[in-house]
Amino acid sequence: MDLTENITVESWVYVRSTINNVFNVISKGHTSCSNPYSIYRLGKDDSTQKWTWDLGISGSRTRLISGSDIQTNVWTHLIATYDGVNMKIYINGVQDNYKAQTGSIMINNVELNVGDNPSCPQAEEYFNGIIDQVKIYNRSLSAEQVYQNYLNGINNYDLKNLVNKELNGGSTYKATLYATDGEDDSLPRNTSELSILNVYIPNSLPFFYLGYPKINSTDETNLTIKDLRTSFIATDADVNDRTLRFNITWYTNNLTNFSLNNLYYTNGTLKVEKLMCTNLTQGQTWKAQINLFDNVTNVVKNTSELLILNTSANFSQGYNDGNSFANVDIETSPDWINPGNAQASDNVYSTVLLNPTADPPNSDYLQATNFNFSMPGNAVINGILIEIEKNEGEYVQSSIFDKSVKIVKNDVISGEDKAKSAEWPTSDEYSSYGNSTDLWGLSWNSSDINTDNFGVAIATNITGANKDRTASIDNIRITVYYSSQDMCG
Numbered sequence: 001m002d003l004t005e006n007i008t009v010e011s012w013v014y015v016r017s018t019i020n021n022v023f024n025v026i027s028k029g030h031t032s033c034s035n036p037y038s039i040y041r042l043g044k045d046d047s048t049q050k051w052t053w054d055l056g057i058s059g060s061r062t063r064l065i066s067g068s069d070i071q072t073n074v075w076t077h078l079i080a081t082y083d084g085v086n087m088k089i090y091i092n093g094v095q096d097n098y099k100a101q102t103g104s105i106m107i108n109n110v111e112l113n114v115g116d117n118p119s120c121p122q123a124e125e126y127f128n129g130i131i132d133q134v135k136i137y138n139r140s141l142s143a144e145q146v147y148q149n150y151l152n153g154i155n156n157y158d159l160k161n162l163v164n165k166e167l168n169g170g171s172t173y174k175a176t177l178y179a180t181d182g183e184d185d186s187l188p189r190n191t192s193e194l195s196i197l198n199v200y201i202p203n204s205l206p207f208f209y210l211g212y213p214k215i216n217s218t219d220e221t222n223l224t225i226k227d228l229r230t231s232f233i234a235t236d237a238d239v240n241d242r243t244l245r246f247n248i249t250w251y252t253n254n255l256t257n258f259s260l261n262n263l264y265y266t267n268g269t270l271k272v273e274k275l276m277c278t279n280l281t282q283g284q285t286w287k288a289q290i291n292l293f294d295n296v297t298n299v300v301k302n303t304s305e306l307l308i309l310n311t312s313a314n315f316s317q318g319y320n321d322g323n324s325f326a327n328v329d330i331e332t333s334p335d336w337i338n339p340g341n342a343q344a345s346d347n348v349y350s351t352v353l354l355n356p357t358a359d360p361p362n363s364d365y366l367q368a369t370n371f372n373f374s375m376p377g378n379a380v381i382n383g384i385l386i387e388i389e390k391n392e393g394e395y396v397q398s399s400i401f402d403k404s405v406k407i408v409k410n411d412v413i414s415g416e417d418k419a420k421s422a423e424w425p426t427s428d429e430y431s432s433y434g435n436s437t438d439l440w441g442l443s444w445n446s447s448d449i450n451t452d453n454f455g456v457a458i459a460t461n462i463t464g465a466n467k468d469r470t471a472s473i474d475n476i477r478i479t480v481y482y483s484s485q486d487m488c489g
Contacts, residue, residue, distance in 0.1 A: 004104045008081045008137040009042050012153055014130040015072045022046040023127045025078065026134060029110045036061035039106050042080045043127075044070060051096075053080035053089050057103040064089055067097045077150045083140035093150030094209055094233050095143060095269055112136075143268025144237055147209065205297050206236040206244055213290045215303035218274070222309050228275040230288040230303055235268045247291040248273050252284055265292070284308045316436070317375065318479035319387065322368035322455055325350070328413070329364050330459060336366040336473075345389055345475035347428070352471050354400065354462040362403040362461035368476040369408055369455030375446035379482040383436040384444075386456045389475040390431060392424035400424040400471045403459040405433050407440045411453035415440035424460075428474055436481040449480055 009026045024043035030036055036056035045052040051066040064080075064087045079090040082105070088098040114134055115127040133153065141149070174193045179186040213232035217223060236244055244267055249259040257279075265271055273288075280286070287305045291298055325339035334352055342350040352363040375381070384407065392400040402419035409415065418433040418440070433456075434440060448454060456478065460471045 003040075003136075003138050004107060005084045006082065006138060006140045007040060007105065008079060008135075008139065008141045009040065010077075010079045010133070010135040010137070010141075010149065011042070012075055012077055012132045013127075014075050014132075015070055015127075016129040018044060018049055018070055018072060018128075020044070020126065020128065024113070024116055025127060025131055026112070026114055026136070027116065028108075028112045030056060030108070035059070036106070039108060039110070040082075042078060051078065051089060051091070053087055055082060055087065055101070056106040057101070059106070062087070062101055062103075064097060064099050064101075066091065077153055079141065079146050079149065081140040081146075090143075090146045090150075093147040095146075098269075143235055147235070147268075204237050205299050206234055206292050206294055207299060208290075208292070208301055209233040209235070213288065213301060213303050215286065215288055215306045217306075222306055224280050224282045224308055225277055227277050228280060228286060228306070228308075229272050230275075230290070231270060231272045232290055232292075233268065233270050234265065234292050236294050244292060244294055246271075246293070249289045249291075250275060251287050251289070254285070254287075280308050282308050314382070314481070314483045315379075316479055316481045317373055318371075319385075319477040320371040320373060320479075321475065321477050322371050324368070324370035324452065324455075326367050326369075327364050328367045328457060330362065331360065333360065333362050333364045333459070334358075335364055339366055339368075342366065342368060342473045342476050345428075347474060349472040349474050351473075352460065353468055354460065354465075354471060355468050356462045356465040360461070361463070363459050363471065365404070365413065365457040365459045366473060366476075367408060367413070367455060367457040369411070370452040371455060371478050373449045373454070373478075373480060375449045375480065375482060377446055379446045381439065381444035381446070381449065381480065381482050383438045383481040384434050384440060385436065385438075385479040385481070386418075386433040387430045387475075387477050387479075388433070388456075388458060388473060389428050390424055390471070390473045391428050392426060393470055393472065394426060399465045399469055400460055400462055403461040405456065405458045407442065408453065408455040408457055409442060409444075409448055410451065413457045415442045424471065430475075446482075 011025050013025055022044050024041060027041040027043065028039040030038055036054070036059065038054050038061070039056045041054040043052060045065050048065065049069045051070060053064045055062045066089050068091055077092050081088045082101070084102060085100065086098050087101045089096045115131055172193050175191045176188045212234070213230055215228065215230045217226035218229055230248060234244070244265040246263055246265050247259060247261045248263070250257045260273070285305045285307050288303045289300065291300045321343055323343065325342055327336045327339055334354065336350050336352045339350050341348045350366060354361065354363060401421070401423055405418040406413050407415040420431060456476060458473070462469055
């Protein structure tokens with residue numbers, strides 16, 4: 001079945017499982033299992049859980065992937081169309097996705113298959129479920145026809161419709177029907193003839209598709225940190241009246257908030273109007289009213305009400321490496337050599353030589369600052385995690401330990417001491433200090449974190465060794481955790 005310029009494929013499907021990487025509902029294969037793989041194909045995408053509508057045009061596969069995921073264990077109505085200008089996928093009577101595309105569909109002698117792709121038998125692209133009422137048209141169905149076919153299906157009708165835009169005034173129409181049992185056809189029976197008159201047809205109301213308009217957040221969590229959206233799909237069946245416009249009014253706690261008027265709408269498409277999350281406050285209820293109108297009539301419908309949930313967003317920045325390093329004196333303790341070598345995890349170390357007989361037997365502070373954070377101004381700091389990659393070299397029982405690990409705030413070493421009691425490892429390992437809820441005993445705002453004078457300082461000591469030992473630090477990095485009640489995401 002070769003259709004080069006206009007095509008519609010249609011089916012009801014009941015998918016039991018999507019375990020196969022790819023499966024087919026309707027497929028006219030290519031001559032080999034190579035690009036474009038199919039001349040036309042409606043089935044599962046090979047890398048997602050979505051439907052795909054594939055066409056072979058100019059020797060290559062052109063693919064349109066649905067916006068909606070495949071639903072299992074439920075009947076779904078699928079239609080895919082191509083009119084030489086656009087490829088479209090409809091799911092349950094509603095346009096789900098489309099793309100602009102031109103060119104002629106390839107032709108070949110490969111047979112048409114339902115539930116498999118004969119071009120790639122080794123791929124085992126089998127459909128797991130039930131496929132019913134498969135239809136292929138040599139024309140691209142309109143949005144009205146698609147929706148009518150869907151309604152016919154859910155109401156168990158099997159009607160064949162020509163919508164009014166397919167009729168020409170002054171023409172005569174009739175239909176020829178055959179009864180068949182799958183093997184033999186009956187004699188044809190004709191309907192009577194019907195003449196299409198050029199007479200005035202009253203204007204019909206535009207109407208919304210089932211379930212529309214509706215309101216939710218962009219990720220359907222209804223959080224204060226997400227944009228709010230109202231969406232709808234509608235159509236107007238009038239022959240000469242294809243200009244649809246709409247007004248949208250947003251209501252907060254049942255009071256008018258604001259309106260947008262006289263917006264143009266494309267018949268049969270999904271329209272989404274967004275309200276930025278900066279307009280939202282937790283605990284509010286929102287709804288929207290859509291007034292859809294053509295040149296003569298209009299229809300008004302409200303969404304349901306939506307409660308904005310009281311929740312905050314949790315974020316993190318980092319880990320970030322320090323960019324400024326220095327030795328900070330502690331009494332007469334030995335200095336850190338090459339402090340800047342602790343900037344990156346590259347096996348080039350900042351070191352200090354510790355003497356077990358010294359008094360005191362510890363090092364100066366190695367201080368790392370300037371971590372290049374850029375916290376938002378309204379961030380609430382929840383915790384600070386510091387990771388230090390360190391080692392003490394060869395194993396000697398009771399040797400190098402943390403002396404002190406403290407935060408650096410506004411260039412002052414302060415806060416709770418997070419020094420660990422465990423001996424340093426003999427090879428490079430990161431030790432963690434603090435966590436996503438640990439503020440090190442201090443209060444913080446975003447400017448404290450963003451300053452060049454924010455960081456950490458670490459000092460070591462040596463215990464029980466019988467000779468001098470070298471403590472080595474390869475890298476120091478910081479992650480900051482924060483949240484905000486009014487931050488949009």
